[in-house]
Amino acid sequence: MAHDDLLTEFIDIYMSSLKNLEKLISQPTSEFGISFEQWLIMSAVAKNTSEKPLTMTEIAATRGVTKGAVARQLKPLFEREYLQQIHDTADRRRVLLVLTQTGQEVESMITLRVNQRFNGWLEIYGHDEGLDLLNTFQ
Numbered sequence: 001m002a003h004d005d006l007l008t009e010f011i012d013i014y015m016s017s018l019k020n021l022e023k024l025i026s027q028p029t030s031e032f033g034i035s036f037e038q039w040l041i042m043s044a045v046a047k048n049t050s051e052k053p054l055t056m057t058e059i060a061a062t063r064g065v066t067k068g069a070v071a072r073q074l075k076p077l078f079e080r081e082y083l084q085q086i087h088d089t090a091d092r093r094r095v096l097l098v099l100t101q102t103g104q105e106v107e108s109m110i111t112l113r114v115n116q117r118f119n120g121w122l123e124i125y126g127h128d129e130g131l132d133l134l135n136t137f138q
Contacts, residue, residue, distance in 0.1 A: 022036070025114075025117075027117075028110050028113035028114050028117060029110055032080075032082075032106050032109075032110065033076070033080060034076060034077065034080070034082070034106075035073070037073055038073050038074075038076060038077055039107070039110050039111075039114075040063075041059055041070070041073055041074065041077065041083075042077065042082060042083065042099060042103060042106070042107040042110075043107060043110075043111060044059060044062070045083065045097050045098065045099050045103075045107075046099055046104065046107045046108075046111075052088070052096065053086070053096035053097055053098045054096070054097050055094060055095060055096060055097065056070050056071060056074065056095065056097065059097070074097070077103070080102075081100050081102055081103070082099065082100060082102060082103035082106055082107075083097055083098070083099060083100065083103055084097075084098055084099075084100055084103075085097060085098075086098055
């Protein structure tokens with residue numbers, strides 16, 4: 001296949017499949033007025049097993065993005081009262097992120113729906129095909 005044809009095929013696959021994949025993944029979060037990326041932040045806060053809640057700096061470092069990018073993602077989560085900021089009692093300069101009660105409930109519901117959707121895909125395509133697709137993307 002020629003270089004130009006390969007590019008055209010790639011663009012066709014992107015427009016017909018990969019672009020729509022993001023919409024399918026995001027659907028469980030849309031009811032709650034947040035993006036898939038914002039749910040990932042909520043999930044990271046919910047799954048944090050350290051004694052201290054996460055900070056914006058830690059989330060940015062883990063995701064490989066700037067603090068500004070994380071701040072933009074956090075703003076709607078604060079506005080919807082899914083997340084709140086508290087000052088670290090040991091170091092008042094550190095601002096910690098914690099889920100509110102509503103945030104915990106929303107995060108749990110979205111996690112359940114994402115898992116159900118993923119399990120449905122695996123039932124259709126199979127575990128081995130899922131691994132092959134993952135390996136291809138990696």
